[in-house]
Amino acid sequence: xxxxxxxxxxxxxxxxxxxxxxxxxxxxxxxxxxxxxxxxxxxxxxxxxxxxxxxxxxxxxxxxxxxxxxxxxxxxxxxxxxxxxxxxxxxxxxxxxxxxxxxxxxxxxxxxxxxxxxxxxxxxxxxxxxxxxxxxxxxxxxxxxxxxxxxxxxx
Numbered sequence: 001x002x003x004x005x006x007x008x009x010x011x012x013x014x015x016x017x018x019x020x021x022x023x024x025x026x027x028x029x030x031x032x033x034x035x036x037x038x039x040x041x042x043x044x045x046x047x048x049x050x051x052x053x054x055x056x057x058x059x060x061x062x063x064x065x066x067x068x069x070x071x072x073x074x075x076x077x078x079x080x081x082x083x084x085x086x087x088x089x090x091x092x093x094x095x096x097x098x099x100x101x102x103x104x105x106x107x108x109x110x111x112x113x114x115x116x117x118x119x120x121x122x123x124x125x126x127x128x129x130x131x132x133x134x135x136x137x138x139x140x141x142x143x144x145x146x147x148x149x150x151x152x153x154x155x
Contacts, residue, residue, distance in 0.1 A: 020051060020059030030068045037068065044085045045071050047092045077112050 027034045037058075041050055047067050051059040060068075067088075074084050087104055090097045136142040 020053075020061055021065070023058045023060065026058075026060035026065060026068070029065055030072060032068065032072055040068065040071060043081055045081070045088050047088050074108070077108070078115060079108050083108065 021029065023034045023037055027037055030037075037060075040046055041058075046064070048063065050064060051061060053059055071084055071088075074087070075081075079087075083104060087101065090101045090104070133142070133145070136145050
């Protein structure tokens with residue numbers, strides 16, 4: 001069985017996804033472009049082959065949509081394509097590699113925590129600068145804010 005658990009996104013996937021959605025509708029439902037959907041398929045990020053109509057048109061089903069959401073979330077958190085591909089390969093392979101899947105996800109989680117810490121530090125600097133500008137503007141002495149004078153520095 002495919003490793004996709006019920007989630008809030010699952011509620012958004014309506015029953016007609018069971019019968020298959022066009023690539024345009026799948027793109028709309030997942031929030032990615034049709035180009036991205038085709039890329040995910042070419043890059044080996046999908047866990048099951050995308051269904052095709054007799055005319056060769058892609059048809060995306062509920063599990064496809066849910067998996068694309070997983071890929072999109074992993075990518076949005078900075079997981080490299082090669083790692084998403086590896087995760088998809090492990091999931092596609094089925095039971096017996098759960099420890100490897102867990103290790104991959106735990107490693108990525110650690111990287112996300114580092115990025116969140118860096119972002120929080122950067123946000124604190126921005127908040128400080130906003131406070132300085134608001135204070136100087138409110139005090140009416142914004143002209144005292146530091147502004148380098150390059151001509152004075154050049155010799």
